[in-house]
Amino acid sequence: xxxxxxxxxxPYLIAGVWFTLAVTALxxxxxxxxxLVLAAMQLSRFWLLAAFxxxxxxxxxxxxxxxxxxxxxxxxPQIGIKLSAIGAAGLALAANEAPFIAEMLRAGVxxxxxxxVLAGQALGMTPSRLMRRxxxxxxxxxxxxxxxxxxxxxxxxxxxxSVISVQExxxxxxxxxxxxxxxxxxxxxxxxxxxxxxTGVSVIQLLVERALDLDRPATANRFARWLPWYRAPLxxxxxxxxxxxxxxxxxxxxxxxxxxxxxxxDRTKRSATLAHNEIVVDVSGLYKAYTSQPVLxxxxxxxxxxxxxxxxxPSGSGKSTLLRCINHLEGWDAGTVxxxxxxxxxxxxxxALSPRALAEERASVGVGMVFQQFNLFGHLTALENIAGPLxxxxxxxxxxxERRARELLERVGLGARANALPRHLSGGQQQRVAIARAxxxxxxxxxxxxxxxxxxxxxxxxxxxxxxxxxxxxxLTMIISTHQLRFADEVADRVVFLSGGSILEEGPxxxxxxxxxxxxxxxFLNVMEADKPSVAPA
Numbered sequence: 001x002x003x004x005x006x007x008x009x010x011p012y013l014i015a016g017v018w019f020t021l022a023v024t025a026l027x028x029x030x031x032x033x034x035x036l037v038l039a040a041m042q043l044s045r046f047w048l049l050a051a052f053x054x055x056x057x058x059x060x061x062x063x064x065x066x067x068x069x070x071x072x073x074x075x076x077p078q079i080g081i082k083l084s085a086i087g088a089a090g091l092a093l094a095a096n097e098a099p100f101i102a103e104m105l106r107a108g109v110x111x112x113x114x115x116x117v118l119a120g121q122a123l124g125m126t127p128s129r130l131m132r133r134x135x136x137x138x139x140x141x142x143x144x145x146x147x148x149x150x151x152x153x154x155x156x157x158x159x160x161x162s163v164i165s166v167q168e169x170x171x172x173x174x175x176x177x178x179x180x181x182x183x184x185x186x187x188x189x190x191x192x193x194x195x196x197x198x199t200g201v202s203v204i205q206l207l208v209e210r211a212l213d214l215d216r217p218a219t220a221n222r223f224a225r226w227l228p229w230y231r232a233p234l235x236x237x238x239x240x241x242x243x244x245x246x247x248x249x250x251x252x253x254x255x256x257x258x259x260x261x262x263x264x265x266d267r268t269k270r271s272a273t274l275a276h277n278e279i280v281v282d283v284s285g286l287y288k289a290y291t292s293q294p295v296l297x298x299x300x301x302x303x304x305x306x307x308x309x310x311x312x313x314p315s316g317s318g319k320s321t322l323l324r325c326i327n328h329l330e331g332w333d334a335g336t337v338x339x340x341x342x343x344x345x346x347x348x349x350x351x352a353l354s355p356r357a358l359a360e361e362r363a364s365v366g367v368g369m370v371f372q373q374f375n376l377f378g379h380l381t382a383l384e385n386i387a388g389p390l391x392x393x394x395x396x397x398x399x400x401x402e403r404r405a406r407e408l409l410e411r412v413g414l415g416a417r418a419n420a421l422p423r424h425l426s427g428g429q430q431q432r433v434a435i436a437r438a439x440x441x442x443x444x445x446x447x448x449x450x451x452x453x454x455x456x457x458x459x460x461x462x463x464x465x466x467x468x469x470x471x472x473x474x475x476l477t478m479i480i481s482t483h484q485l486r487f488a489d490e491v492a493d494r495v496v497f498l499s500g501g502s503i504l505e506e507g508p509x510x511x512x513x514x515x516x517x518x519x520x521x522x523x524f525l526n527v528m529e530a531d532k533p534s535v536a537p538a
Contacts, residue, residue: 012176013172015167016168016169018527019168023089023090023093023161024155024406026093027092027154027157028093028150028154030093030281031101033397034417034480035100035104036101036102037091038056038099039101041101042057057099057143065093066160069089069092072092073085073164076088081509088159089161093157100150107143108139108140109135109139113375116134116378117130117435118377119369120389122369122438123389123438124364124393125392127359129393133388133392140212148205151205152201159171169190169336171187172456173187173190181347188346267508271508274305275304280307280477281338281477282303282338283326284337285299286337287332287335288501296321296332296335297501298502299322301322301496302386303445304477307494308476308478308493310480310496311483311496312497312498317498317501318448318502319481320481322498323479325337326339327344327369328345340365340366355445359492365523366443367444368441368445370438370448372451374430374431374433375434376434378423379421381418381421382409383405385434386403386440387401389440390404404440405436408436409433409436412435412466413462419428426459427454427456428456428459428460428463431463435451435463435470439476445477446470446476447479448478448482449481450482451463467480469490485525488509488513492510494507494508495507495509495512495513497520499521504521505517505518
């Protein structure tokens with residue numbers, strides 16, 4: 001035992017540990033940097049870059065590390081690149097680790113819910129800002145266990161550096177055992193040192209995972225402010241002029257039922273007023289097809305300031321595609337889309353905008369969007385989901401952004417849930433946060449894509465009530481894709497019925513819903529009435 005302890009503390013072996021750590025550090029740091037480049041190339045829109053990165057990955061994953069180390073140490077000098085043994089070992093290990101790390105990074109990025117990416121784009125985030133604020137913070141969390149495992153693997157693979165005479169731990173153990181013939185004690189001591197090193201990596205991994213745990217309170221640590229996943233601690237107080245909310249706070253109570261005759265008279269006056277308002281959205285001859293199947297077959301639609309349009313139609317009729325084209329989340333084959341008089345997605349000379357310029361245009365034009373699946377950012381609280389985009393996209397100060405976010409949360413009945421993560425909210429609560437996020441920058445037009453389709457029936461009313469209040473109290477310009485016929489009758493100024501990618505019928509909401517002219521519209525409304533969704537009157 002005393003001999004074993006002697007070997008365990010022998011300076012000759014301890015010096016080998018530092019060589020091992022040096023090679024591992026060079027390999028991991030170099031591998032991470034090169035892996036970032038390879039991952040970016042594979043995710044690039046340019047196929048040539050992606051092909052080069054894929055070829056590199058195939059070569060370096062498919063050849064043994066020991067051969068790569070020999071090549072770096074013996075072959076590179078033939079072309080004038082002379083490296084020390086440690087430098088050559090570190091370079092080879094970095095080149096070998098890079099494709100594995102690149103695949104980890106790529107998997108982390110591709111693993112982020114596509115809906116969150118679309119939501120970020122709809123909010124006007126540029127690709128770089130979307131990567132830094134939304135994708136990277138979530139991807140990094142998922143990659144920590146894999147990166148810890150790769151660190152342990154690199155630490156053990158560094159023993160192969162002995163082939164080019166790096167005096168790392170394994171080589172020194174072999175040399176010592178050859179001179180003393182005490183193989184068991186020396187290699188047992190060497191194995192224990194490796195175990196201590198890998199245990200240290202595991203402990204660091206656990207500490208990092210704990211630091212990035214979203215359910216732990218946010219930290220005010222100065223170093224944390226530089227991290228891309230930094231979530232600043234929020235100091236919340238009651239909104240001025242309003243009592244503090246309670247934990248069991250619910251959606252705003254439904255408004256009193258309207259007088260139908262008075263409502264119709266008001267609508268007649270409202271229609272006359274809207275007819276003189278400026279056009280906010282102008283869709284002309286919009287055509288889009290997947291392969292040979294048209295999804296939008298020459299759609300023409302105009303929406304005036306303050307108008308509420310309800311898009312009706314069977315599934316697959318093109319409602320969601322039309323909304324995404326208006327926001328240019330999808331491209332199209334022919335036709336034009338203008339919002340606020342500007343042709344979305346194109347320069348004045350007709351050339352398509354770059355992704356960055358398109359994001360900036362979305363933000364400046366002001367097209368808010370609410371999705372079927374909520375698409376809240378999973379790593380941000382309800383308050384941060386609203387305040388974050390205001391700061392990152394519109395340059396609002398932190399204090400003003402949080403104030404605006406809290407006011408909107410109070411308005412949709414979620415003031416007490418400001419610090420809740422999306423996964424701790426019900427479906428109806430998540431959708432109300434999504435609506436608040438969409439209207440926070442005061443958009444020129446709000447697009448709502450089946451905002452209640454993913455909700456349980458008992459949660460539908462609370463979301464519809466929020467939308468109803470926005471239409472009545474704020475006079476927001478809205479285009480709503482919905483199957484809620486009663487809601488469309490109460491809130492919409494005009495109903496547009498689509499089928500097969502074409503507008504079959506449009507007109508005043510109550511008129512179309514009660515006296516449809518087209519037989520397909522009548523058949524659809526009859527089927528919907530037979531299914532009769534349970535929505536309480538407002």
